[in-house]
Amino acid sequence: MSSYVRGLKCRECSREYPKAPLHVCEFCFGPLEVAYDYEGAGRTLTRDAVSRRPPSMWRFRELLPLDGEPTVGERVGGTPLVRAHRLEKQLHLRELWIKNDAVSFPTLSFKDRVVSVALSKAREFGMSTVACASTGNLANAVAANAAAAGLHAFVFIPHDLEQSKVLGTTVFGARVVGIRGTYDDVNRLCSEIAGKYGWGFVNVNLRPYYAEGSKSFAFELAEQLGWRLPQHVVVPMASGSLLTKIGKAFRELGALGLVDPAPVKLHGAQAAGCAPIVEAVNKGADLIKPVRRPETIAKSLAIGNPADGYYAIRAIRESGGHAAAVSDDEIVAAMRLLAQTEGIFAETAGGVTLAAALRLLEEEKLPRTESIVVSVTGNGLKTTDPLASRLDPPTLIGPSLKEFDALASKEA
Amino acid sequence: MATVRIPTPLRKLTKNQEEVAAAGHTIAEVIADLEKNYPGIKERICDDSGAVRRFVNIFVSDEDIRFLKNLDTPVKDSDEISIVPAIAGG
Numbered sequence: 001m002s003s004y005v006r007g008l009k010c011r012e013c014s015r016e017y018p019k020a021p022l023h024v025c026e027f028c029f030g031p032l033e034v035a036y037d038y039e040g041a042g043r044t045l046t047r048d049a050v051s052r053r054p055p056s057m058w059r060f061r062e063l064l065p066l067d068g069e070p071t072v073g074e075r076v077g078g079t080p081l082v083r084a085h086r087l088e089k090q091l092h093l094r095e096l097w098i099k100n101d102a103v104s105f106p107t108l109s110f111k112d113r114v115v116s117v118a119l120s121k122a123r124e125f126g127m128s129t130v131a132c133a134s135t136g137n138l139a140n141a142v143a144a145n146a147a148a149a150g151l152h153a154f155v156f157i158p159h160d161l162e163q164s165k166v167l168g169t170t171v172f173g174a175r176v177v178g179i180r181g182t183y184d185d186v187n188r189l190c191s192e193i194a195g196k197y198g199w200g201f202v203n204v205n206l207r208p209y210y211a212e213g214s215k216s217f218a219f220e221l222a223e224q225l226g227w228r229l230p231q232h233v234v235v236p237m238a239s240g241s242l243l244t245k246i247g248k249a250f251r252e253l254g255a256l257g258l259v260d261p262a263p264v265k266l267h268g269a270q271a272a273g274c275a276p277i278v279e280a281v282n283k284g285a286d287l288i289k290p291v292r293r294p295e296t297i298a299k300s301l302a303i304g305n306p307a308d309g310y311y312a313i314r315a316i317r318e319s320g321g322h323a324a325a326v327s328d329d330e331i332v333a334a335m336r337l338l339a340q341t342e343g344i345f346a347e348t349a350g351g352v353t354l355a356a357a358l359r360l361l362e363e364e365k366l367p368r369t370e371s372i373v374v375s376v377t378g379n380g381l382k383t384t385d386p387l388a389s390r391l392d393p394p395t396l397i398g399p400s401l402k403e404f405d406a407l408a409s410k411e412a
Numbered sequence: 413m414a415t416v417r418i419p420t421p422l423r424k425l426t427k428n429q430e431e432v433a434a435a436g437h438t439i440a441e442v443i444a445d446l447e448k449n450y451p452g453i454k455e456r457i458c459d460d461s462g463a464v465r466r467f468v469n470i471f472v473s474d475e476d477i478r479f480l481k482n483l484d485t486p487v488k489d490s491d492e493i494s495i496v497p498a499i500a501g502g
Binding site: 188 | 417419420421424430456465466467468469471474476478479494496497498499500501502
C-alpha cells in the first residue's frame with residue numbers, strides 16, 4: 001500500500017516540514033501535525049474495503065501516518081463496542097455504548113494504539129531505541145510492544161505510580177527510570193533528553209505520528225455503530241490529545257464519505273484533583289492554568305500542564321460539548337457501577353469518564369434521549385489500590401457446611 | 413551570569429550550543445541579553461506582545477515561571493534556566 005502522508009505542518013503558523021522525527025515548529029514552537037493526501041486515501045479507504053480487512057486498528061491504515069506496512073502492533077485494536085443495556089435502564093437513557101479499550105491487546109489500554117503507530121514509525125526512521133514519559137499505561141504499552149519488536153525501551157515515570165503499572169513495565173525488560181517529581185517534571189526532563197540522545201520518544205519527537213493512533217478509537221467506534229456517528233462522546237482527558245483526535249477522526253470519516261457528516265458533541269472528563277482543562281472550559285477561558293501538584297487516584301490522568309489542553313478546550317467548545325471534574329469518591333462509585341451493571345472493570349480513568357457522564361446527565365448537559373458513547377481507555381486490574389480500602393473484604397469461614405448455613409440464613 | 417539551556421529548535425541561533433550564559437536579574441532581562449548575543453531569538457520565545465509564547469515553557473532552577481512571576485521572575489547567577497517546548501507528553 002502506498003503512503004498518504006504528505007509531511008508535517010504546524011498547527012499554529014502552517015509552516016511545512018518533511019516527514020522526520022520532529023514535534024514542534026522551529027519558528028513558533030506550535031505542535032506539528034501530520035498532513036495527508038485525503039484524495040489518495042479516499043480512493044482505497046471505502047466501507048467495503050474496511051469490512052474485508054482483519055479486525056485491527058490497521059483497517060484504517062490509509063489515515064494512519066506510516067509509509068509502509070505496520071511492523072509493530074499489527075494486531076492492536078478491534079476492541080468491543082458494548083451496548084450498555086442495564087446501565088441504560090438504570091439511568092433512563094435511550095442509547096448508551098461503552099467503547100471498551102480495557103481489553104486492548106496487548107497491554108489493556110488505548111495506549112497500544114498510539115504506541116503501535118509510534119514504534120512502527122520509529123522503525124521507518126531507523127531508530128533502535130524508543131522511550132516515553134508515562135503515567136503508567138503508556139509505559140506498559142511501550143515496554144511490551146518494544147519487546148515484541150526487538151527494540152530497546154527506556155521508560156520514564158513519576159516515582160509514585162501504582163505498583164501494577166510499574167511491574168507491568170519492568171517485566172518486559174524495559175529500562176525503567178522513576179523520577180522524583182510529578183508527571184510534568186518527567187515530561188520536561190524527557191523533552192530535554194529527547195533533544196540530546198536522539199532516541200525515538202513516542203510522546204516527544206514522535207508525537208505527531210503517535211497521537212494519530214488515537215483516531216483509530218473513533219474510526220472503530222463509527223464502524224461498529226454501523227457507519228454512523230454518535231451524538232455524544234464522553235472522553236477522559238490527560239493531555240487532551242485523545243479528545244481532539246476523536247473529533248478529527250469523525251471529521252475525516254465524514255470528509256471521505258464513510259459516514260454521513262453529523263455533529264458529534266465531545267465532552268471532556270477529568271478528576272477534580274487535576275482538572276486544568278475542565279476549569280478552563282467551565283470558566284470560558286482560553287488559557288490553561290497548570291496544576292502544580294495533581295492529587296487524584298486517577299493517576300493516568302494526572303497531567304497538570306496538558307500539551308493539548310488548548311486544543312481540547314477548542315474542540316469541546318466548537319462541538320457544543322461540556323466538561324466535568326469529579327471527586328475520588330465519585331470515581332470509585334462509577335467504577336463499581338460500571339462493573340456491577342455491565343461487567344466491565346475500568347481503571348480509575350474509566351471511573352472518571354463515567355462519573356463525568358453522570359454529572360453531565362444530572363446537569364442536563366447530556367440529553368437522555370440521544371446516543372451517547374462513554375470511552376473506557378484502561379483496565380481496572382491496573383489500578384486496584386484505591387479500591388482496596390473502599391470494597392468489603394470477603395467473608396471468612398471454615399470449610400464447614402454448618403458455618404456456611406449460618407451465613408446463608410443471615411443473608412436470606 | 414545564569415546558564416540557559418537551549419532547546420533543539422533554537423540551536424541554529426546559538427551556533428549549536430546547548431547551553432549559553434546570559435546576564436540579567438529577571439527572565440525578561442535574560443531574554444533581552446540573549447537577543448543581544450543571538451539576534452532573532454527573542455521573537456522565537458516571545459510573541460508580538462512580548463509575552464512568552466503559548467507553546468514555550470521556561471523554568472528557573474526547575475520551577476515553571478508561570479508559578480513564579482512570569483517574565484519578572486528573579487534570576488540569580490547560580491540559576492539554571494531551561495527553555496522547553498510545551499508540546500510533549502500525554
